[in-house]
Amino acid sequence: MPEMPEVEIIRRYLDTQVAGKTIMNLDICLPRMIKWPNVEGFRALVTGRTIKAMNRRGKYLLMELDNDSKVVFHLRMTGRLVYEPTGDTSDHHARVIFHFQDGASLVYGDTRTLGTIHGLKPQESGMLKGLAGMGPEPLSAEFTAEYLYKTAKQRKVAIKSFLLNQKYIGGIGNIYADEALFLAGIHPLRPANSLTQTECGRLWESVNKVIADGIADGGTTFRDYQNGEGGKGSHQEHLYVYGRKGEQCRNCGAVIERITVGGRGTHFCPKCQEGE
Numbered sequence: 001m002p003e004m005p006e007v008e009i010i011r012r013y014l015d016t017q018v019a020g021k022t023i024m025n026l027d028i029c030l031p032r033m034i035k036w037p038n039v040e041g042f043r044a045l046v047t048g049r050t051i052k053a054m055n056r057r058g059k060y061l062l063m064e065l066d067n068d069s070k071v072v073f074h075l076r077m078t079g080r081l082v083y084e085p086t087g088d089t090s091d092h093h094a095r096v097i098f099h100f101q102d103g104a105s106l107v108y109g110d111t112r113t114l115g116t117i118h119g120l121k122p123q124e125s126g127m128l129k130g131l132a133g134m135g136p137e138p139l140s141a142e143f144t145a146e147y148l149y150k151t152a153k154q155r156k157v158a159i160k161s162f163l164l165n166q167k168y169i170g171g172i173g174n175i176y177a178d179e180a181l182f183l184a185g186i187h188p189l190r191p192a193n194s195l196t197q198t199e200c201g202r203l204w205e206s207v208n209k210v211i212a213d214g215i216a217d218g219g220t221t222f223r224d225y226q227n228g229e230g231g232k233g234s235h236q237e238h239l240y241v242y243g244r245k246g247e248q249c250r251n252c253g254a255v256i257e258r259i260t261v262g263g264r265g266t267h268f269c270p271k272c273q274e275g276e
Helices: 004-018 039-046 145-152 159-164 174-184 197-216
Strands: 023-028 034-036 051-057 060-065 070-074 079-084 094-100 105-110 116-120 257-261 264-268
Touching: 004 051, 004 060, 004 079, 004 197, 023 039, 034 039, 039 116, 070 079, 145 197, 159 174, 159 264, 174 197, 174 264
Parallel strands: 034 116
Antiparallel strands: 023 094, 051 060, 060 070, 070 116, 079 105, 094 105, 257 264
């Protein structure tokens, strides 16, 4: 699933390409991808509108329109948004295509069709609870070491599960949670409220670092993630623990292990992250 760094990479590229373009018509190849409103209402909302900007909140992509409405994309497992300057696409799993006045297009493709698209008028901005109730993001002024400590102190859940809860921190997913816990030297099963202020300070630094590094490397591609140009990221080449079960830790040489925490596959170093 594209996480915050991947979605940010997509946003940055698409903003340079589609901001200022006018949507002339749509090909809605799979109507059930449009979750709100109905297909006719969605067409009416976006057709003839000019895109002001591509923004992001957590893992959501926000296409801001000149009527103050927005199209909200949640890519989930296999969704992708690719800008096609010629208007053509080779994506056999194209589900919705936005055609622009100048002949270019923006293609939403989704192999497993788990993603969602919502068209929201200004008065409907709070209807997506996951978006409206999201916590502060890494790299933001609101996400501080003190905030992390105070919030974690109120939760008994495993710290890995805490990091993945978008109500507490927006945008962290499975890959970057594992990487941040490794860099902070914290076992993923540690109860969140057991972390000291010093440990939370290390974790805060680690979360910001792995997110920033993921963005700098163009995101992480294992199977499906593509940036806005249809290319892949390179951060998978620099991961410390995620996806490396059975391999040696780059730091100490111990064998990376994999367990399940809160239903999510979790990778860690038993030596560098000792103690639950």
